[in-house]
Amino acid sequence: MVKSCxxxxxxxxxxxxxxxxxxxxxxxxxxxxxxxxxxxxACERALDAAGITADEVDLVLGASAAGIQPIPCTAALVLExxxxxxxxxxxxxxxxxxxxxxxLDVASRYLDAGDHETIxxxxxxxxxxxxxxxxxxxxxxxxxxxxxxxxxxxAMPGRGVVASAQRTWPAYAHDTEIRGGxxxxxxxxxxxxxxxxxxxxxxxxxxxxxxxxxxxxxFGDFHRASGIxxxxxxxxxxxxxxxxxxxxxxxxxxxxxxxxxxxxAFGNMVSASVPFMLARSLDSGRLASDDVVIxxxxxxxxxxxxxxxxx
Numbered sequence: 001m002v003k004s005c006x007x008x009x010x011x012x013x014x015x016x017x018x019x020x021x022x023x024x025x026x027x028x029x030x031x032x033x034x035x036x037x038x039x040x041x042a043c044e045r046a047l048d049a050a051g052i053t054a055d056e057v058d059l060v061l062g063a064s065a066a067g068i069q070p071i072p073c074t075a076a077l078v079l080e081x082x083x084x085x086x087x088x089x090x091x092x093x094x095x096x097x098x099x100x101x102x103x104l105d106v107a108s109r110y111l112d113a114g115d116h117e118t119i120x121x122x123x124x125x126x127x128x129x130x131x132x133x134x135x136x137x138x139x140x141x142x143x144x145x146x147x148x149x150x151x152x153x154x155a156m157p158g159r160g161v162v163a164s165a166q167r168t169w170p171a172y173a174h175d176t177e178i179r180g181g182x183x184x185x186x187x188x189x190x191x192x193x194x195x196x197x198x199x200x201x202x203x204x205x206x207x208x209x210x211x212x213x214x215x216x217x218x219f220g221d222f223h224r225a226s227g228i229x230x231x232x233x234x235x236x237x238x239x240x241x242x243x244x245x246x247x248x249x250x251x252x253x254x255x256x257x258x259x260x261x262x263x264x265a266f267g268n269m270v271s272a273s274v275p276f277m278l279a280r281s282l283d284s285g286r287l288a289s290d291d292v293v294i295x296x297x298x299x300x301x302x303x304x305x306x307x308x309x310x311x
Contacts, residue, residue: 002310003112004153005104005160009052010279011045012272013038013124013146026267027143028128035068035126040081042146043122047082050150054082057150058116061107062092063099063123065271065299066130070182078122088120095166096176097239097299099123099271100147101307104295108161111153122148125270130198138202141242143267147275162292163226164307167218172210172302176202208244211298212251219252219296222306232292233258233308235281239297240266240273260286273297287311 015027015038029038039062047054060082062075069077075090093103100123107119124146131139154160179185180197223229236259238245246261260277269276274295281287289311296306 002158003108003161005108005111005151005309006154006156007149007282007311008152009046009048009050009150010275010282011042011047011049011148012276012279013041013045014276015144021140024140024264024267026128026140027145029126029144035064035124035129036074036077036081038126038144038146039064039074039078039122039124039148042124042148043078043082043120046120046122046148046150052118052150054079054088054120055086057086057088057118057120059107059110059119060088060090061103061119061121062090063094063103063121063271063275064092065094065096065099065125066127067092067094075122095299095303095305096301097241097268097270097273098166098297098303098305099299100275101164101295101297101305102166104149104151104309105161105164105166105307107151111151112160114153117153119151120148121151121275122146123271123275125272127268127270132196132201135202141268143269145266145269145272145276147272147279149275149279159290159310162308162310163222163228164305165218165222165225166303166305167214168301168303169210169214170301172207173300175207175210175302176300207302208242210302211241211248211304214302215248215298215304216252218304219306226308228292228294228308230255233294234288234291235260235286236294236296237274237277237281238295239299240268240277241298242268282311
């Protein structure tokens with residue numbers, strides 16, 4: 001059963017500073033700009049596009065992989081910058097790189113149940129501030145960006161989340177991680193800790209092999225259970241994980257002309273990858289009203305997400 005949900009506005013925030021690694025372009029946040037600044041910018045653009053103010057929002061869902069601070073949640077800090085007089089609840093949803101897909105699924109359930117009428121979902125990370133220059137593979141892969149969407153309960157039958165699935169394979173839990181900063185290695189132990197624990201650490205080869213092992217069955221199960229055929233899908237918007245995205249999509253038999261692969265032009269934007277590329281697809285006209293778009297990807301954990309949305 002379709003969970004009623006429609007997009008009424010969206011916005012993105014992309015740093016002005018671009019750096020090149022060969023033919024690849026990456027975007028790095030300026031030193032004087034904060035993570036919070038970037039997220040608020042995307043949210044304000046989304047609210048403006050929807051023609052509403054933050055005071056009209058019932059719920060703010062934060063979907064960043066790495067938040068601004070441990071307490072309070074990033075959604076509360078963003079809401080504070082948007083309004084001091086609104087009535088919204090605010091909390092974070094975190095499945096790392098695919099957090100936006102998880103948050104969209106959560107939002108659609110609230111909207112369909114009638115618990116809320118208007119929800120603001122944002123995602124975005126400053127992954128480059130966690131990178132280890134000695135790990136060239138990851139240092140040259142990531143970009144910073146933010147994206148936000150305003151969602152409302154739809155009056156149009158059939159519009160919303162058609163189907164979704166999420167699964168985690170814990171055998172790969174430590175392939176991609178940042179170990180320091182919270183209870184495992186709190187601030188008072190920083191001097192005695194390994195400084196590398198506070199930087200992004202990835203075993204790229206193992207993560208890729210894990211993804212290749214689990215995704216074909218995961219995608220196959222989703223399509224069989226949902227009844228959605230490849231011909232039903234106007235566009236696939238996957239997490240822009242790495243240069244291996246194209247071969248992985250080929251392995252899944254996803255048509256090249258109906259998928260987004262802009263890793264060379266934008267890199268891995270962590271939690272912003274999927275919503276940023278969804279926004280670009282809407283802006284460019286690659287998606288139109290009544291189209292079915294599939295948002296999908298893998299994240300640390302190892303977690304996989306897939307969600308079919310009728311625009």
